[in-house]
Amino acid sequence: MATTKRPTWMGRPSATVKTAKALAIVFLIAIVVVPFWVVLATSFASNDDVTGNGGYVLWPMHPTTEAYQQVFTNGIVTKALIVSAAVTLLGTAISLAATVLLAYALARPGVYGGKPAMLFILFTFLVPPGIIPAYLVVQNLGLLDSYGSLVLPVLVNAFNVVIMRGFFQGIPEDLYSAARLDGAGEWRILTRVVLPLSKAVVAVVGLFYAVGYWNAFFNAILYLNDSSRWPLQAVLRLYVIQGAQLGDNTSDAGASIAPQSIQMAAVVVATVPILCVYPFLQRYFVKGVLTGAVKS
């Protein structure tokens, strides 16, 4: 096990302190892990497990994947999954492109219009426009009930621009001059010099956008009246939090599996993509975010 060396001047902690710290850490981990575990266990539980235990399961005695079969044969959930995946992929690509271009231009010292543009962006931190006027803008652009309303109103995040600009400014000026001497234009400098050096910050900002798109539900509820177009989180709200029936409970299949299990299976399905990208995020964000944020 890797350890950092304790400085010689620092005494070893007493047994009491050690135990207290260990308990505190176990507690912190438990309050995060236990809820996820209960959801996972309940999603794999049979109807008897769930009803026998009053609605939750710590360890499924008769594990079954029936809840997942129900979730994936449910047209509403599968459609919502496709919407969420498409919005996340397309939205992230467009957001990332707009952010990189803006941050790159703003990072060049003395660029024409750079200072007023920066103030223009920073001011948006100070006064958020409000829900009602934002709705009016979406309405006037004719975006109500279109998937564009899930992407365009949150296209660029000012904070991400600041992080990325800070990172680009940290790239030594010599590299820019060298590339320019070799005859490279701005576009070539961006794609061949800056972006390859900025993988960490691009990955982090991209994953921030992706997580944002994946987790969003309020824009969908606000802008999409037609609930058949809703992304996964909005559907989850309706069926899991508000308790509408999910799954086909009129047929025999519905009787063999508790509604809680189906709900929890849907929750797992919505959480797994986050858990999949999380290790990558984890690896990059301290490096990417902190260097960017501390600078600016």
Next chain:
Amino acid sequence: MNRGDVRRSRLRRDALLVLLMVPGLAYFLVFHYGALAGNVIAFEDYVPFIGVWDSAWIGIGNFAKMVGDAAFWNSAANTVSISTLQILFFFPVPLIVALLVHSLTNTTVKRWVQSVVYLPHFISWVIVVTLFQQMLGGTGLLNGLLGDAGLDPVEVIGNPDLFKPLVVAQVVWKEFGWGTIIYLAALHQVDEQLLEASAMDGAGWWRRLWHVTLPSLRPVIVLLLILRLGEMLSVGFEQFILQRDAVGPQAGEVLDTFVYYSGVVNGNWGYAAAAGLVKGLIGAVLIYAANRVAHRLGEQGVYR
């Protein structure tokens, strides 16, 4: 070359860069500044079918109505009390956890703890609320354990009296780990030599914490506190829209949900915009004032 020529030649030199800025700036222009301009409907009796230009102008009528509206003041009171609870009970937690994590010498354990506690930040509010229902709801883990122990069940979810502690607990759960990042970064900056010198002088762990570590963290703590104070009227939106109906507006309405329900749901667009505008302006004043106070205290603050 005169001034105009210089500017034109700079523009020609930077033409491509300016072009690269266009999509991003257009976004802010339309969705922030365009929306800000849309706040004029706060001064109108806005009717969607007639539009912004032709709706009747009623001056401060919407604001006057707000003064006498008990529902508005109820949502404002809920917002401020939840905010205050968040500052008291959420704000210190990341600092304490960061000190704990920083004190670990085993880097493997340290990395695992960090990975686990950051995770809830990336989970959607829908999932967080679901997890809380599954833990604390009528058929959840807590009541299951209480039942096994022969105790009476406790109604936590959907109980208006426990709503405020519940939502603060949810914020603590979701963000306590993420909040440690900035403190952990700051803890690395603490001067080792100062710590060593004070240890030589016989300062124990507590004295080193109080006289060296915490003073070094002061700028970060002040900065975060300012940001939080500036956000006093924004306690979060998605979290409340998800749970307001379970406890009713008396306990569960905050300013943001008040704006949503009076405008989008009940169609009082101008009135809702007025409430939102007041909220936004007070928020801006709070940030400005908090920053002034920070400068008065000799701290860096958010901006200069």
